[in-house]
Amino acid sequence: MARIFQKAIQLKSTLRYTQVSSTHRLALTNSPFTIATSHFYPSRCNTRNLTTKNAEGPKSSPPERLPFTRVTKEDLDFFRSILPGRTITDPDLLESSNVDWLKSVRGSSEVLLRPQTTAEVSQILRYCNSRNLAVNPQGGNTGLVGGSVPVYDEIILSTALMNKVLSFDHVSGIVTCQAGCVLESLSQYLEERDYIMPLDLGAKGSCHIGGNVATNAGGLRLLRYGSLRGTVLGLEVVFADGRVLDCLATLRKDNTGYDLKQLFIGSEGTLGVITAVSVLCPRKPKSVNVVFLGCGTFENLLKTFQLCRGMLGEILSAFEFLDSECMRLLNTHLKLSNPISDCPFYIVIETAGSDPNHDSEKLHNFLDEAMNAALVTDGTVATEESKIKALWSMRERVTEALTHDGFTYKYDISLPVELIYRLVLDMRQHLGDRARSVVGYGHVGDGNLHLNITSPAKDPALLAAIEPFVYEWTAQRRGSISAEHGLGLKKRNYIYYSKSSQAVTLMGDIKHMLDPKGILNPYKTLPDHLT
């Protein structure tokens, strides 16, 4: 990267090697954040007419407990007989599984089951289905929409002990593993074998690959390697009634009938429990560069994106952004210092390629052009792993910084890329001084904005100002009210802002077909009332 640096210093703005501390990516365990006092995330009564015909407005009240059976001593005896030592009922041990990472949703489950095999998952579900016991499948519990914790007393079915790599084909790069493998562990396993996982996200230290697939996680590499719908080649799934569906293929192509695994990708554990996955992994790049740039306007940021796509082409692997408000929170709450001069917008660009010299030359040419055209005003580049991680942390730790800023209202919006920041500006104007902070960051390359609004404490009046404004704004522009986080418990009733009632009805039919008693992850993903 020396060449980039040497040439860059001749330009009107100075590119500096990153000096930020090489903090590793956010570890999600042992979070110190306080728990919100509400039992449920405070979704709001909305009486407006939705754009979709016949759709009911989202409800304010939490869903009522459905008439599932309550766990009895006999049930516990059964679970202990098949999972000796792995049937957890100690309230202290259950605590972390009953509460989501954001501490915004708390269930009251009294039993946590930790199967090790698909056969055990099958036994558990067959039993629960016959007894009408509700089940909350749980991976790393890193979800942001309350989808990974029980709402009432659902039995928690954890994949934590299903963490074995089953096979790896070094020719094709296809890995097959149990659902409970932690993403970061899988990444390390693959990197030792000259491959990488096609997805990467801030929660990688805790999240499970099964949960990633169940929520169709997006993350930082989607721009380059596409979604899990393309890279997941096979799944093994246990149905609500205990039947095991083996679609654990390891083939790039297979057009023999309907692609059933797609039903379970992104269904948030409501249609079946994913027990194993096979994933097509890209080769480990021989050269990785990360650039942190400053921009004066969002318009220039978009122009930089377009220039970047043209000039970096096939080596572009991420194009992320954060605004100056995010930087302020990183400075204030996490003591992370800005590696460049203050700007309204910051960009994180990652390149990954097979030839360090070519990549370096492409990157330099792009930076040269971007600075000559005054699209960016300052920047720094990193090629060493620790410095790359440090630059990435400026983007990845925004979520953590927000939790220190107060109660956070989180939105994960998909829009045509040219519109994504307009929502932040409109929201700021709309809220005036009612919010403490209104910040925007996210995946420019995917048209995915993370809009976050904080206040000193939970504030129903503020929420009433945010919603349905944010959803209506998005729906009017045919955006998605959940780009990558899913709907879970918190957003289930907002589905009609992005999907027609026809579509939601069909989703309900699919749910009924696969889980007629509705025992799998109840109160999640689908709205309380199907229209």
Add this chain to the structure above:
Amino acid sequence: MARIFQKAIQLKSTLRYTQVSSTHRLALTNSPFTIATSHFYPSRCNTRNLTTKNAEGPKSSPPERLPFTRVTKEDLDFFRSILPGRTITDPDLLESSNVDWLKSVRGSSEVLLRPQTTAEVSQILRYCNSRNLAVNPQGGNTGLVGGSVPVYDEIILSTALMNKVLSFDHVSGIVTCQAGCVLESLSQYLEERDYIMPLDLGAKGSCHIGGNVATNAGGLRLLRYGSLRGTVLGLEVVFADGRVLDCLATLRKDNTGYDLKQLFIGSEGTLGVITAVSVLCPRKPKSVNVVFLGCGTFENLLKTFQLCRGMLGEILSAFEFLDSECMRLLNTHLKLSNPISDCPFYIVIETAGSDPNHDSEKLHNFLDEAMNAALVTDGTVATEESKIKALWSMRERVTEALTHDGFTYKYDISLPVELIYRLVLDMRQHLGDRARSVVGYGHVGDGNLHLNITSPAKDPALLAAIEPFVYEWTAQRRGSISAEHGLGLKKRNYIYYSKSSQAVTLMGDIKHMLDPKGILNPYKTLPDHLT
């Protein structure tokens, strides 16, 4: 490309610029091929026990006509009222829609409907469903498994007049169009706007994008841009009962509920009629190179593939092969001359990148290494479009050459890449001199073999020697008996070789949920008897 050439001639083998005639890719219309005399593709009685429990063996007889209503004069009057001038009943005009491209399946439909709008498709299906009239949705009719023509008297519902581009976003590269757009026309439209379609296949001059999506077409660019499951962002689909499902999103990310469009991708028109699609398109590469290489052994071909993946990395866009038998057929039947010296195996490699100098250097380094290591023995490169097309035609016109060689038994197999040619060798040994030609070609990068066996005429004894041998061989290695062609009419009963009875049962449930009367493309995709 001069640099590659100049350096290459110093190496022990000579790389020559391609001299083959610049024949354009195979046009599928006006095919001169004769029609097989059989009414149906001769599937064979198979009494063996399949590996899947409870699965019945594939049946020899064609499926019996199901008790659908026969079209009456009143029905025609109705169709003429909503599609004046576009309700075709002239047998001569119906001829080409009743027969598949391979001339291996012939239906006897008496009416062809040519709607122009989604509303018209909806009206047609609502009417047909209420009258219990069976419908065969038809795109470009280029399928190879008898999925795109009627089996009996099903009404043919053609998308040929639904050929409008609805929108194109030049920032995101997302195109939205009606289902009847011809792939090549779409490609041209996009190339004029500096983008390309993420899929390309030999039938591009005739096939419709709706048919591509309905069959989850693979083709030549899958290695680089992934499958349609990732690149198709939205669909509009009309259900059997005429309801319209609008999932025509133009967002890269949308996790609001189940991804319904996936149900229809690859379902071969049996679950709904696709009327519009939106597709995420890659930027048009600034530099494209095609290399045609010769290899002495398949082992060396695989080593060349591995070397190529490492050295060409992100610019590799296709890695295809054909064997010497394919070359013989190209020479004999199409008078295409071998652009290099005779070899047992030929490779077509395409690179696509953003920097011509970098691509050229990567390609040269790779060729240098491949020849120094004696992995390839001869080769030629092309950078000009006409020469690129000429080299590609050596791979793409194998299908056409085969039709001149006699009656062709076609197999489209997915396997771990290291096994794909072993099937050709084993089949040759197994058949001895009973076949005229046994040839192998296909997509090495995807582990997808096209195995084709010819004989002077239809030969039940030969077929009995091929099947179930080919399916058992594939199933024993956990391969797929249809990588990209689908199951259609011809292979519907072989599904159990690649899918469990559990999976097929669920497919049947999905079919019943979406098309309870079974009017959509009957006798296709699913087996005659669900177990």
